[in-house]
Amino acid sequence: MTTRRHGTLLPRLADRIGRVLEFLWSGWAGLAAMCLLAAVWQAGHEAYGPFILTSPVETLQAAAALASDPRAWALALTTLQRAVTGFALAALLGGGLGIVAGYSPATMRLASPLVTVILGVPPIAWIVLAMIWFGGSDATVRTVILIAALPVVFLGAARGILTRDRGLDRMAQAFGAGPLRRFLSVGLRQTTTTLFPGLALALGTSFKVAVMAELLANAGGIGGALADARTNLDIANALAWVIVSVGLLIAVEYTLIYPVKGELDRWRRAAQPWGIRR
Amino acid sequence: MNALNLQGVGHAYLGRTVLDGIDLAVATGEIVALVGPSGCGKSTLSHIAADLIEARAGRVLRGYRRHTMIFQEPALLPWATAEDNIAFSLKLAGVPRRQRAARIADTAARVALLPEDLRKFPVELSGGMKQRVAIARALAVHPDFIYFDEPFTALDVALRRRMQDLVIDTCAGGQLSGLFITHDLQEAARLADRIAVLDSHGKGVLGIRPLPSAPAERTDATNFDWVQSALASDPLFRHIHDVDERQIT
Numbered sequence: 001m002t003t004r005r006h007g008t009l010l011p012r013l014a015d016r017i018g019r020v021l022e023f024l025w026s027g028w029a030g031l032a033a034m035c036l037l038a039a040v041w042q043a044g045h046e047a048y049g050p051f052i053l054t055s056p057v058e059t060l061q062a063a064a065a066l067a068s069d070p071r072a073w074a075l076a077l078t079t080l081q082r083a084v085t086g087f088a089l090a091a092l093l094g095g096g097l098g099i100v101a102g103y104s105p106a107t108m109r110l111a112s113p114l115v116t117v118i119l120g121v122p123p124i125a126w127i128v129l130a131m132i133w134f135g136g137s138d139a140t141v142r143t144v145i146l147i148a149a150l151p152v153v154f155l156g157a158a159r160g161i162l163t164r165d166r167g168l169d170r171m172a173q174a175f176g177a178g179p180l181r182r183f184l185s186v187g188l189r190q191t192t193t194t195l196f197p198g199l200a201l202a203l204g205t206s207f208k209v210a211v212m213a214e215l216l217a218n219a220g221g222i223g224g225a226l227a228d229a230r231t232n233l234d235i236a237n238a239l240a241w242v243i244v245s246v247g248l249l250i251a252v253e254y255t256l257i258y259p260v261k262g263e264l265d266r267w268r269r270a271a272q273p274w275g276i277r278r
Numbered sequence: 279m280n281a282l283n284l285q286g287v288g289h290a291y292l293g294r295t296v297l298d299g300i301d302l303a304v305a306t307g308e309i310v311a312l313v314g315p316s317g318c319g320k321s322t323l324s325h326i327a328a329d330l331i332e333a334r335a336g337r338v339l340r341g342y343r344r345h346t347m348i349f350q351e352p353a354l355l356p357w358a359t360a361e362d363n364i365a366f367s368l369k370l371a372g373v374p375r376r377q378r379a380a381r382i383a384d385t386a387a388r389v390a391l392l393p394e395d396l397r398k399f400p401v402e403l404s405g406g407m408k409q410r411v412a413i414a415r416a417l418a419v420h421p422d423f424i425y426f427d428e429p430f431t432a433l434d435v436a437l438r439r440r441m442q443d444l445v446i447d448t449c450a451g452g453q454l455s456g457l458f459i460t461h462d463l464q465e466a467a468r469l470a471d472r473i474a475v476l477d478s479h480g481k482g483v484l485g486i487r488p489l490p491s492a493p494a495e496r497t498d499a500t501n502f503d504w505v506q507s508a509l510a511s512d513p514l515f516r517h518i519h520d521v522d523e524r525q526i527t
Contacts, residue, residue, distance in 0.1 A: 167353045173330055174347035175370045189357055267357045271401035
């Protein structure tokens with residue numbers, strides 16, 4: 001038994017390390033894109049001067065200064081905490097409702113006009129309402145994130161259940177799986193195809209909305225720092241905070257969403273022959 | 279006691295009757311092939327017998343211990359390796375984790391799946407290999423009844439023969455009973471102990487013909503002769519190749 005374990009463990013480990021290295025290698029493309037952006041940015045800086053647009057180097061210096069400031073860390077962590085908890089709420093609620101709607105056509109028929117309504121109301125209106133209800137607190141930011149990110153997660157989960165392979169359900173039933181077993185072993189796994197793009201989108205929305213809500217509700221965090229930078233006309237600092245918030249989003253996305261997605265999509269990679277893997 | 283007894287089974291889709299008054303019995307240790315033109319409701323009947331859908335009328339008596347099913351499409355979980363797909367049925371049957379590896383290896387050997395095939399995902403397997411995995415998944419739980427729902431229709435001729443041989447070998451011990459749905463009389467004549475013919479409009483079983491000997495003892499020549507004479511002289515098989523695309527299966 002132990003020899004068998006070793007026999008399967010080693011190749012699996014090698015496969016995983018291979019995937020991580022391949023993923024890191026794909027970082028070069030990302031780096032190249034960043035350099036391109038920096039070049040355009042530098043051109044803009046040279047055309048309009050430092051008052052309108054500071055140079056990328058100055059911005060990075062400002063960001064580095066923020067990184068060595070413990071107060072800046074506290075601000076960034078506040079926003080991070082709000083965005084991640086808001087995202088988690090949206091993911092749980094939206095995912096749960098979406099799955100129910102996927103299985104129950106009546107719920108879907110009731111829910112889809114509501115989703116359209118929620119999508120149609122501008123987030124700024126929700127910020128105003130949430131400010132009145134909760135003041136400048138975490139709850140304001142979380143509420144706005146929940147409302148902004150809910151529809152995509154809901155639709156992703158519902159679509160995943162709706163487009164599931166019914167043949168697999170039938171197969172599981174023929175082998176004696178009850179409704180709950182069928183959902184856990186067959187249905188849930190199939191929603192991931194459409195749920196994960198929805199989650200990635202929702203996470204991005206969470207960060208954007210968190211910063212916006214903080215700025216407008218004067219609730220501290222990165223949004224609050226951006227408001228200060230605006231008052232002081234400190235372009236370098238404002239851009240540095242933008243970099244920080246984008247950096248946080250990237251960090252969360254690559255530690256939370258992508259590893260899980262990579263693990264779930266192992267079989268998809270197996271379908272791609274060598275040479276056309278991206 | 280019979281392994282399966284269908285008494286007066288009827289079913290309707292959206293108010294349209296597709297099956298009516300079906301009586302059919304499968305004795306323990308025998309394979310009954312159910313043939314009939316496309317769209318006569320034979321798949322629906324097997325789904326009713328296997329408790330996948332509820333009959334609108336009649337009774338289904340199951341005298342067997344555990345059934346499994348092999349479908350027309352392999353219906354493998356795309357995200358699981360061949361091994362894990364076979365383990366899926368074992369898990370549902372409540373086989374303890376420690377015993378699963380041995381069971382999988384055992385069953386894989388029976389259907390000629392190699393250890394390296396077991397580590398592959400369904401997308402990496404050919405159609406025949408996928409169906410092999412589906413057969414292994416059905417056999418791994420040691421069922422005493424198997425529903426075959428046109429399992430080899432999508433395979434090419436040579437592959438179909440090999441899969442049929444596999445079924446004949448597996449069932450030769452007499453421990454296994456089964457209901458084999460097919461529209462191919464040749465296939466039914468190779469595999470079955472008895473052949474039941476379903477009415478083209480699902481109005482009952484028209485008749486049942488026993489085959490002269492056990493499937494393992496028959497040769498291609500005897501099967502061919504049997505089918506030829508059945509088609510030529512037995513009125514039961516007259517409408518077997520009728521096709522009506524408008525009917526809902």
